[in-house]
Amino acid sequence: MVYFTKHPSRCKEKIVCISHIYGLLSVNASTLFIEDKGLSSMKRIAIIVNPLSGNGRGSNIWREIETELVRCAVSYELAMTTKPGDASRQATAYAREQAFDLLLVIGGDGTVHEAANGLLLSGAAEQQLRLGVIPAGTGNDFAKAYGVPRQPLEALYLALHGRGEAVIDVLALGGGARVAVNSFGAGFDGMVAKVTNEAGYKKRLARFGLGRLAYLLSILRVFATYQPQAARLEVDGLVHELPHMWLCAIANIPYYGGAIQICPSASPTDGLADVVVIQSRSRLRLLPVLLTVYQGKHTTHPAVTFYQGTAIKLSAGEPLLLQADGEIVGTTPLDVHVLPGTLRVCCAEGAAKTK
Numbered sequence: 001m002v003y004f005t006k007h008p009s010r011c012k013e014k015i016v017c018i019s020h021i022y023g024l025l026s027v028n029a030s031t032l033f034i035e036d037k038g039l040s041s042m043k044r045i046a047i048i049v050n051p052l053s054g055n056g057r058g059s060n061i062w063r064e065i066e067t068e069l070v071r072c073a074v075s076y077e078l079a080m081t082t083k084p085g086d087a088s089r090q091a092t093a094y095a096r097e098q099a100f101d102l103l104l105v106i107g108g109d110g111t112v113h114e115a116a117n118g119l120l121l122s123g124a125a126e127q128q129l130r131l132g133v134i135p136a137g138t139g140n141d142f143a144k145a146y147g148v149p150r151q152p153l154e155a156l157y158l159a160l161h162g163r164g165e166a167v168i169d170v171l172a173l174g175g176g177a178r179v180a181v182n183s184f185g186a187g188f189d190g191m192v193a194k195v196t197n198e199a200g201y202k203k204r205l206a207r208f209g210l211g212r213l214a215y216l217l218s219i220l221r222v223f224a225t226y227q228p229q230a231a232r233l234e235v236d237g238l239v240h241e242l243p244h245m246w247l248c249a250i251a252n253i254p255y256y257g258g259a260i261q262i263c264p265s266a267s268p269t270d271g272l273a274d275v276v277v278i279q280s281r282s283r284l285r286l287l288p289v290l291l292t293v294y295q296g297k298h299t300t301h302p303a304v305t306f307y308q309g310t311a312i313k314l315s316a317g318e319p320l321l322l323q324a325d326g327e328i329v330g331t332t333p334l335d336v337h338v339l340p341g342t343l344r345v346c347c348a349e350g351a352a353k354t355k
């Protein structure tokens with residue numbers, strides 16, 4: 001774990017006290033206007049950067065953000081990840097310090113997943129840290145769900161401005177040893193996550209800002225060979241036998257896999273998980289689902305079923321790969337429950353409304 005501290009008192013530039021920093025009012029693409037709003041109790045910003053997210057976009061974006069923060073003499077503490085798991089440990093350390101208002105994550109959904117887990121499993125008595133994201137990954141579904149702009153400085157302004165905030169539900173696996181902020185998924189989508197994360201084309205496409213195409217390529221590859229399995233789903237005690245299950249996703253937000261609208265009606269603030277099941281004996285019958293799922297227009301296809309609930313269990317004849325926010329975290333059986341109103345996140349005004 002690598003920590004850096006940038007504090008106004010150590011900057012050569014004109015010193016601006018942190019209590020003056022948050023009064024950001026007017027914003028345009030290149031200029032940050034700061035206005036004193038007398039926020040004297042404001043604490044510091046904690047930052048986690050995954051420099052390798054989006055095949056190096058994280059590193060480039062951080063340079064742009066750092067320049068802006070230094071220019072505006074914004075006080076912050078920085079932790080760079082050096083390996084998987086760092087973001088979780090760093091978030092835990094920041095939360096336990098209780099010295100920060102905002103945790104800014106520069107990375108993709110995997111880094112957000114780790115940071116959220118680190119925050120929630122930190123044991124910090126009261127969760128004061130808001131989670132803000134500057135999207136730098138391949139899929140960036142979390143950022144999309146909360147209306148975070150793709151342009152890094154605009155995303156920074158959104159997080160610092162602090163007007164849009166949602167207290168979101170999270171999905172807890174098992175006894176709560178792991179949480180997902182976007183979704184859990186088992187079966188076909190677990191396999192797609194595995195193939196994508198291991199594929200050389202993910203890095204190459206991410207370099208040209210085409211990361212979402214990587215997920216589409218993987219979907220087509222897995223679709224050609226995947227064999228559905230018999231599974232048993234339980235939603236709030238109601239059992240559903242699924243003889244030919246392709247996938248079962250438990251969603252907190254509408255998107256996964258790089259802007260696929262798998263559960264268009266999922267809301268992270270309604271206290272419920274949306275469950276989507278895709279079942280079919282025939283591969284060809286699912287082609288229309290493939291063609292419409294990006295726009296969320298697959299919902300009326302007879303192979304697609306939706307449920308809502310707070311406690312979901314899934315088991316299958318043989319273990320199915322399980323993804324959490326796009327990262328492989330094990331296999332079925334799974335047991336997920338909703339933790340309502342658990343995490344404070346920065347969002348665009350109007351995003352993430354309760355349905």
Ligand SMILES: Nc1ncnc2c1ncn2[C@@H]1O[C@H](COP(=O)(O)OP(=O)(O)OP(=O)(O)O)[C@@H](O)[C@H]1O
Nearest residue numbers: 053054081082084107108109110111137138139140
């Ligand atoms: N410095 C690092 N070196 C290697 N792996 C890292 C490092 N930092 C984080 N990771 C791991 O990289 C994985 C992917 O990171 P991240 O999700 O941010 O980028 P991405 O895969 O490009 O984007 P997305 O998840 O949106 O598709 C995370 O699961 C994390 O564990």
